[in-house]
Amino acid sequence: MKDAQPRAIYLKDYQQPDYWIETTHLVFDLGDESTRVTSTLKFHLNTSKKHDQLPPLELVGTDMELISVAIDGQVQTKEQYQISKERLILQPVFEQFETVIVNDIKPQENTSLEGLYSSSSMFCTQCEAEGFRKITYYLDRPDVMSVFTTTVIADKERFPVLLSNGNAIERKDLDNGRHLVTWNDPFKKPAYLFALVAGKLEFVEDTFTTMSGREVTLRIFVEPHNITKCDHAMVSLKKSMRWDEEVYGREYDLDIFMIVAVDDFNMGAMENKGLNIFNSSCVLARPDTATDATFQRIEAIVAHEYFHNWSGNRVTCRDWFQLSLKEGFTVFRDAEFSADMNSRTVKRVEDVNLLRSHQFVEDAGPMAHPIRPDSFIEINNFYTLTVYEKGAEVVRMIHNIVGKEGFRKGTDLYFERHDGQAVTCDDFVKAMEDANGVDLTLFRNWYSQAGTPVLDVTDEYDEDAQEYRLTVKQSCPATPGQETKKLFHIPLEMGLLDGEGEPMPLDKSGLTTKVLDIKQPEETFVFTGVDERPLPSLLRGFSAPVHLNYDYSREDLVFLMSYDEDGFNRWDSCQRLAIDIIMELVGKVQKGEELVLDSSLIEAFGKVLADDSLDKAMVAELLHLPSETYLAEQMEVIDIDAIHQARQFVKQSLAAALKDQLVAVYNELNIDKPYKPEADDIAERTLKNTCLGYLVELDEETGVQLAQAQYAGAGNMTDSMAAMSCLASAEHASSRPLAEKALQEFADKWAEDTNVIDMWFSTQAACHHNGLEKVKELMQHKAFDKKNPNKMRSLVGAFCGRNLVNFHDKSGSGYEFLADEVIRIDALNPQLAARLINPLTRWKRYDEERRELMQKVLKRIQQHELSSDIFEVVSKSLA
Numbered sequence: 001m002k003d004a005q006p007r008a009i010y011l012k013d014y015q016q017p018d019y020w021i022e023t024t025h026l027v028f029d030l031g032d033e034s035t036r037v038t039s040t041l042k043f044h045l046n047t048s049k050k051h052d053q054l055p056p057l058e059l060v061g062t063d064m065e066l067i068s069v070a071i072d073g074q075v076q077t078k079e080q081y082q083i084s085k086e087r088l089i090l091q092p093v094f095e096q097f098e099t100v101i102v103n104d105i106k107p108q109e110n111t112s113l114e115g116l117y118s119s120s121s122m123f124c125t126q127c128e129a130e131g132f133r134k135i136t137y138y139l140d141r142p143d144v145m146s147v148f149t150t151t152v153i154a155d156k157e158r159f160p161v162l163l164s165n166g167n168a169i170e171r172k173d174l175d176n177g178r179h180l181v182t183w184n185d186p187f188k189k190p191a192y193l194f195a196l197v198a199g200k201l202e203f204v205e206d207t208f209t210t211m212s213g214r215e216v217t218l219r220i221f222v223e224p225h226n227i228t229k230c231d232h233a234m235v236s237l238k239k240s241m242r243w244d245e246e247v248y249g250r251e252y253d254l255d256i257f258m259i260v261a262v263d264d265f266n267m268g269a270m271e272n273k274g275l276n277i278f279n280s281s282c283v284l285a286r287p288d289t290a291t292d293a294t295f296q297r298i299e300a301i302v303a304h305e306y307f308h309n310w311s312g313n314r315v316t317c318r319d320w321f322q323l324s325l326k327e328g329f330t331v332f333r334d335a336e337f338s339a340d341m342n343s344r345t346v347k348r349v350e351d352v353n354l355l356r357s358h359q360f361v362e363d364a365g366p367m368a369h370p371i372r373p374d375s376f377i378e379i380n381n382f383y384t385l386t387v388y389e390k391g392a393e394v395v396r397m398i399h400n401i402v403g404k405e406g407f408r409k410g411t412d413l414y415f416e417r418h419d420g421q422a423v424t425c426d427d428f429v430k431a432m433e434d435a436n437g438v439d440l441t442l443f444r445n446w447y448s449q450a451g452t453p454v455l456d457v458t459d460e461y462d463e464d465a466q467e468y469r470l471t472v473k474q475s476c477p478a479t480p481g482q483e484t485k486k487l488f489h490i491p492l493e494m495g496l497l498d499g500e501g502e503p504m505p506l507d508k509s510g511l512t513t514k515v516l517d518i519k520q521p522e523e524t525f526v527f528t529g530v531d532e533r534p535l536p537s538l539l540r541g542f543s544a545p546v547h548l549n550y551d552y553s554r555e556d557l558v559f560l561m562s563y564d565e566d567g568f569n570r571w572d573s574c575q576r577l578a579i580d581i582i583m584e585l586v587g588k589v590q591k592g593e594e595l596v597l598d599s600s601l602i603e604a605f606g607k608v609l610a611d612d613s614l615d616k617a618m619v620a621e622l623l624h625l626p627s628e629t630y631l632a633e634q635m636e637v638i639d640i641d642a643i644h645q646a647r648q649f650v651k652q653s654l655a656a657a658l659k660d661q662l663v664a665v666y667n668e669l670n671i672d673k674p675y676k677p678e679a680d681d682i683a684e685r686t687l688k689n690t691c692l693g694y695l696v697e698l699d700e701e702t703g704v705q706l707a708q709a710q711y712a713g714a715g716n717m718t719d720s721m722a723a724m725s726c727l728a729s730a731e732h733a734s735s736r737p738l739a740e741k742a743l744q745e746f747a748d749k750w751a752e753d754t755n756v757i758d759m760w761f762s763t764q765a766a767c768h769h770n771g772l773e774k775v776k777e778l779m780q781h782k783a784f785d786k787k788n789p790n791k792m793r794s795l796v797g798a799f800c801g802r803n804l805v806n807f808h809d810k811s812g813s814g815y816e817f818l819a820d821e822v823i824r825i826d827a828l829n830p831q832l833a834a835r836l837i838n839p840l841t842r843w844k845r846y847d848e849e850r851r852e853l854m855q856k857v858l859k860r861i862q863q864h865e866l867s868s869d870i871f872e873v874v875s876k877s878l879a
């Protein structure tokens with residue numbers, strides 16, 4: 001597929017380019033079979049590098065046919081250039097020159113969804129990270145920034161809307177029913193931020209007045225049948241624009257901001273300058289078609305992409321090793337935005353849950369890498385939870401170290417210093433240091449080291465001396481390529497509780513919460529004037545992305561759950577308690593012993609349900625048992641069957657013991673009111689549906705009947721979806737026919753709505769009553785599309801990633817199935833294949849039988865001709 005076997009590239013080898021591109025003028029002539037691209041580029045020599053003679057100009061380009069190439073008007077003959085599968089090499093004779101390159105591409109045949117491709121009846125692009133090289137020969141690297149002018153020509157009837165970055169500067173009709181639009185983007189940008197869209201699209205429009213009083217036009221483009229689903233994204237966009245002005249002083253800089261929704265997209269969305277392109281599932285919503293979770297995801301992703309205009313576009317990355325510079329920072333920004341728009345603690349809990357159940361797993365596996373990797377084979381494999389979510393945690397730690405105002409000083413300096421530049425993670429840290437006069441030398445190890453650090457905490461109380469001593473040891477497990485680790489600077493936020501649950505002053509100032517800066521392998525912190533043995537509340541707000549061990553008793557955890565002034569730690573104590581109890585039961589399942597649920601969990605959950613003072617969203621989070629994935633991480637050798645059985649047992653026992661309370665809370669919240677995607681209403685629905693989720697675990701009809709009634713009367717997708725999935729997963733036999741009927745009705749009703757049908761697929765694929773046969777059957781459904789990423793993720797991804805007992809069936813059928821799908825998809829869309837394969841990569845953690853089965857299919861995959869994406873994942877997993 002490639003020139004040779006894929007090779008790794010290294011951060012240490014970074015060099016500036018030999019030439020810069022001042023201006024890029026592109027003409028796209030979109031045709032029925034192929035598209036002609038004419039590119040005019042103005043180059044000049046990079047004089048900050050030493051050259052004995054003019055170096056060759058090495059442009060990258062793949063999957064295209066070169067028609068002609070000229071330098072300064074001289075058409076180059078075949079003897080004057082070199083061309084290979086991935087490169088076009090020219091020899092300039094002046095320090096400044098202009099190239100005109102004509103090439104043909106076939107977007108209609110592009111199944112990889114990078115570069116220019118077609119989705120339903122439209123054309124669109126995805127250029128990050130290295131998709132631009134599938135459009136034309138170029139210096140496709142983020143440190144080459146250029147001013148783009150783009151002309152798009154197409155049939156006017158079929159493609160009335162022609163979009164690119166910046167402002168439209170010319171429109172005109174041509175012969176043969178064709179027309180042309182030219183766009184100019186005055187801001188220099190790297191090629192990965194280029195975008196083009198053509199299609200029969202409609203839009204909703206609004207305006208936003210910026211803080212300096214400029215009016216910006218806002219447009220969301222969709223296929224006509226989706227025009228009623230844009231309102232929430234528009235509201236979210238306006239909120240984001242205002243928030244970035246208020247919190248970061250950042251104003252939007254073009255006259256128009258556009259969002260386009262497309263059905264075929266590898267990721268969530270893309271921040272192309274002035275023209276964001278979104279996976280339709282991350283932008284379209286109407287109360288009857290989208291759940292609360294989708295509404296919230298849209299708000300977060302619209303914000304994320306919008307925030308990139310500064311953190312990513314105005315200041316971009318020097319090279320792809322620096323990806324977390326823009327992604328970690330922007331995820332931190334969108335998380336704070338969501339926290340401000342909704343419940344701060346709930347947002348934190350959700351993010352930490354994601355981090356601990358998925359990023360920690362990645363950081364302990366064969367693909368573990370620092371947030372700034374020092375090598376990669378395929379950059380697309382590094383759009384990871386580590387770069388994004390752990391990257392955001394690292395930025396959050398800086399925020400906590402320098403404080404809110406210090407952080408703003410730091411970002412002001414960063415944007416001022418580097419506006420219009422392509423920079424590194426270190427430049428970001430440096431701006432924080434310079435603005436605040438702090439030393440982050442040790443802290444920088446978070447950028448270069450992989451693995452999740454461990455804090456082992458012990459304590460001692462000396463009654464006579466009235467002294468409390470907290471000893472903290474740090475360590476970090478080895479990860480591939482990093483056998484021994486340097487120290488980390490770990491901010492550990494903590495407090496102490498007295499016997500009444502009151503916060504104790506930590507020093508003379510009376511402070512009851514503070515951050516301990518952990519910088520040694522082992523350190524002891526002494527608190528004086530402590531007149532009774534305290535209970536420590538540790539890692540408040542999850543102040544660092546670490547594992548923290550402290551020997552809490554179950555009573556301690558129940559106590560913290562009730563009294564800790566830190567909301568996050570109240571939740572975390574509840575999780576610790578549940579994990580402790582479930583893991584003990586896992587041991588019993590393995591030994592074939594009888595299972596009995598510890599009454600402390602029942603009491604704790606009962607108290608939570610009865611506590612009217614708590615935010616309802618928080619109650620729902622507290623009642624949420626740790627996921628099977630997170631529980632699996634607690635085991636040396638993962639026993640997925642035992643985990644599933646123990647967790648189900650706990651759910652069922654809680655439902656039985658708390659049935660009356662659950663029914664009461666359910667009924668109290670089951671009120672008919674117009675749908676609003678607002679925090680309080682979402683909280684009520686979430687709690688109600690959480691109660692329903694418990695009630696359908698009972699081996700009797702109560703829950704089933706409630707779910708059935710809710711399904712029949714649901715006034716919005718959140719309630720309808722929840723009821724349907726409760727019916728599908730319910731325990732009692734009476735649910736089977738009702739579930740069948742609901743699923744059928746749902747499919748009939750929503751057959752035409754691709755995003756809704758995806759939820760229908762994933763509900764069934766993730767349901768523990770359904771095995772592989774069901775998934776195979778659903779793959780034959782007329783609404784399924786074997787090439788579409790959303791469909792594949794909804795079915796194959798949900799089954800292999802969430803329906804763990806069935807995916808890991810002892811027969812190995814799940815593994816064989818996934819391997820077949822990965823091989824099939826890899827030939828079409830490597831990025832998608834590399835995401836889907838993930839569940840196979842942790843094979844070393846399972847029992848011997850499964851280990852062998854998984855290893856066998858990985859080796860089978862290795863026999864095929866592979867993309868660099870799959871090549872890298874498979875070879876690293878087998879290593």
Ligand code: ARG
Binds near residue numbers: 269
């Ligand atoms: N920059 C996009 C974001 O905001 C992600 C796009 C990555 N695309 C890819 N094909 N690797 O998260």
Ligand code: ZN
Binds near residue numbers: 304308326327330
């Ligand atoms: Zn991003």
